Amino acid sequence: MLDPDEERSVAAAFGVATAQVRRDHFISHVLAALSERFADRLLFFGGTALSRTHLPDGRLSEDVDLISLGSRSGLATDLDGTLPRALRREFPGSGWRPALGEVRESHPASLVATDGTTVRVQLLSHTGYAPWPTERRALVQRYSDAAPATLTVPTLASFVAWKTVAWIDRAAPRDLYDLWLLTELGAVDAAAGDLFRRFGPTNRLPHPRQFATAPDEETWRRALGGQTRLQVSGAEALAGVRGTWQALTP
Incomplete structure (x- = not known):
């Protein structure tokens, strides 16, 4: 109970x-x-x-x-x-x-x-x-x-790469939020990049254009507000994830 x-x-x-x-x-x-x-x-x-x-x-x-x-x-x-x-x-x-x-x-x-x-x-x-x-x-x-x-x-690297594939596929706020948390954790790294190249849709690291559009704030809060106390906007989360992936690109 x-x-x-x-x-x-x-x-x-x-x-x-x-x-x-x-x-x-x-x-x-x-x-x-x-x-x-x-x-x-x-x-x-x-x-x-x-x-x-x-x-x-x-x-x-x-x-x-x-x-x-x-x-x-x-x-x-x-x-x-x-x-x-x-x-x-x-x-x-x-x-x-x-x-x-x-x-x-x-x-x-x-x-x-x-x-x-x-x-x-x-x-x-x-x-x-x-x-x-x-x-x-x-x-x-x-x-x-x-x-x-x-x-x-x-594995942690698999979670990062798989969540990135999910974001590219459906652009759901929950996927972006999880990716932002993984970014804050320091988990978006070379190992995750290797898996994304291997199993992702393009055989290369994510491109910035795949993080071009953030969920509008109403959609963001409606999707996630019942699951957590949000401390980041959709635009901020997108920028953080995009920047972290970009930093891994040679």
Whole structure:
């Protein structure tokens, strides 16, 4: 059960509503169940994986992105049957609406608790994804009632390069914000550049024109304001990321 003091503390630290903290708490228990039962069968990636490894103070994400290392349909069936049972003690009555086996892999399924707290879970096939370097890593679980969790995630350099590819592909504020945090961490470096050249869309380092347009401030705050206490504008984040990548260009 979520400790009320922890709920208040996390809400204050991130400047978010308690509903967002409850979702993050739900995610911690989902990750614990995945770690205990499915750690060898999946890759945990994306913004939530980043927030549970290298950027635990960045933002409270809302979903769980997974890649099946084997059969996607087989893993979906097992997750559909197992996760609600694994969550029964802390979240009795929670379940899939819809389940992973009921959606295409390009669409998320949803785990829903009885109070309406919802976590989106997307399970992708490994087919078509570049072999980004990965590592087994203990996750930041944040809440004292959540069991420890260890999953396979991208390496730090992979996170940087993969997030840059995502920004170029969809220009989402969350990708730019994560990249800015990674820039502040000092993670946009030669190793990340090598991976971007290897697996990115151009076989070269990112070009400044790929960071030409920042999200407008209303869009920026609407997309991220519910997940963190923003201390940077979209334009400032874009300039920081662009400048850091430019500094790596010979």
